Amino acid sequence: MKKGVKVEDIGKPSGQLAHVDVQDLPPFISASPYDNPANVPPWKPLTDRAKQEYEATLDDTIALNIPKPKTREEEQELVRRFLSGLEKLFSRENNWAFLQPLILSVEHCARCQTCIESCHIYEMSGRNDLYRPTFRSEVLRRLYFKYLKPGGRFFRKWQHGDIDLNWTTIARLIELSYRCNLCRRCAQTCAIGVDNGLIAHELRKLFSQEMGIHPKELHTKGSVLQLRVGSSTGMNPVVAKDNIEFIDEDTAERTGIPIETPWDKEGADILLIHNAGEILARPEDHGAFATILQAAGISWTLSSESQEALGYDVINYGLFYDDVMMIKVAVKHAKAAAKLKVKKIVLGECGHAHKALTTIADRILTGDLNIPRESAMTLLHDIVFSGKIAFDPSRNDFPVTLHDPCNLVRLMGIVEPQRRILRHTCPRFREMTPHGVDNYCCGGGSGFAIMSSHNFEDWRMQIAGRKKMDQILNAFKEEPDPSIKKYVCAPCSNCKGQIRDLSNYYHLWEKCGIHFGGLVELIVNAMKDAKPGYLEWPG
């Protein structure tokens, strides 16, 4: 691992700024199959073609495809657009939504580096300086003071350090803004309250909103597709309804409880909105929701709105990179609820959607659009402890641990409902260390779970997801035998996606007997009225 990368190096055209050597990464816990390097997949190098076509001098991967400039004018144009965006990022009109927290974080960091130890990416990269949460913030800070504040360049250099602004600086900074999960664990530890996660978020916004640079998975295939057809999965309402109908039938067969998902029921108490990826990738998620809500006698509905409003896909990837896209989507979610005149929106198992629609959009939605939003965790907790459904916890008699999605837990304070349910329905539930608001990100946060271009997946699995992988192995260290079935409960679609990828990458099921899924499946699996075996294990 190349260490000792200096902040000012970012602007010095050179070879690769930092290198990741898998051999230098922190080892997984002993007595796991991953003690043996042969069980750890090799990191695929970037192809020569990718290196020739795109900016690839930051580290060993590429998250975005930033084409290399062909002329000096193109280079200068990028710098000009960046400076224009920088000015807007710090303007009242263009960034009222985050101006105060941004300025406080940029102007008041004591540069004590306390936060770096809290970052799973820094720690699990073998403490590579490039991945300090402070590195990209320091670059922005120096540029801010050099180009936006008065005082003369010499004085600002003395006060804050030096930095060059050129194509290389910007291209690397764009990539570097996508080496952070935005989990904000670093902000939790700062004595001053400086938020380096926010700075990464704001940089992404500058690149997207001013320069039109964003990962295609989040923008074109994410927000744009969702706004065009109703869902980032590409499902239109007809396909969504077909899929749900199939899920209802399949679930009824498995549980012995007939269910019928209501669509567009005006005046229902609850509009349930899933991450539509669950409908396609994990149909048991919706099947379980429908079974539970029906058994509890809840008045609920799904919405098939896909144009003027968005009713059946709760994702809001704008949260990760673009305020405008985030606001457009949030407003359309609220419109779907307003049209059906429901009493509240309940967010399915999707962490970022929870935060986007509940807390972030709280200061966007006004008037009739300010419809109450609630987490499925609290509703499920209410149902499980209402006595309306009888449970047989012995059906969940296998080791279970809980992953805390950052958006749901650290950033919204929804900590206990899901664990009370697990303690009630899973006799062998155990916590990860640390957990609750001190949790670690799964490594797929901020959109990474759906980003896999070039060899980005290797970076995501080997570095960003390494801490979670280690936590999962630790939670089950007393039962290493792969014949003992173990379950990681991750009540968030993106987290499930990341844990699925970790599972596939490291063969967690085959080598350790570790499977993953949501909370609702465990609830239905323990329902006395349902046929046993709702939970399906791989293999």
Add this chain to the structure above:
Amino acid sequence: MNGAVLLHLLTYTSVLTFVAAVAFRFYRIASMPLHLRWEIYPVAHETGEKARYGGSVLEEVDWWTKPRRKSLINELKATILEMIFLVALFRHNRKLWYWSFPFHFGLYLLVLLLGLLILGSIRIGPGIPVIQLSGLEFFLLFLTKITALLGLVLATLGAAELLLWRLTSEELRDYTPPAAIFNLLFFLVVFAVAWANFLFVDSDFVLSRAYIRSLLTFNLSVPAGHPLLALEIVLTGLLIAYIPLTHMSHFFIKWFTYHKILWDDEPNIPNSSIEKKILEQVQYPVTWAAPHIKADGKKNWADIAGEEIDP
């Protein structure tokens, strides 16, 4: 203009600069637009069990119908403990806390010393020998001396170690601009002169009290009484004026970062002042240039939010 007058004017200017810089920064930050919610849990004003594990009102079904419970005591407790003991640093960077805490606590004591000197300059008459002081006056002098000694020991030790740490730590090398070294050296020089005064010039603070009395009564002709004390007054004045002009203004900025961002979980209730502010702010014009934003400088945030994307 003689030296005494100049010294007084410098002191007044320093204090005014301090007050003006703090007021300006405070106003600048406070008058920024209402930001979106960006809290992090645990939030200090939560109550009961939630305060222990970092829960929020969002854990409750139909949370918007429940009475909002906030604990001022919990918030004050967290704030005061953080201010005095630097709890976050203690938890997350113990090595640094060992030096940062003495430095900051030492500074608090030196601020207290200033308060005691002001009190002393009012309570203790000029030129009275220590032996003739009343019991209360003697106690005040004793307290002043102890505060000065403890404050100087802790602040000097802390500043020296912080400087050493900045200069030698591999971890900090790239994150220590020249100004960070200058700031700590500035403190150390001020403390060194203060030590010299305390040990050799004005152990009983007779001259200091006289100078403060002259400041309070606008009697500008009273001299500092000793060149070393005059130097201390000049340096301390410059330091006081300098602090709020730098990132060291975090001594009050923390109030915003904690109370107005990390702990700000105030929901937007219909017809509330929050809603009113949002309705104002969505009228701000947008000039972001990326094509998908479709901004033209005339459209505002409300227009852009409601606009369909290109097919």
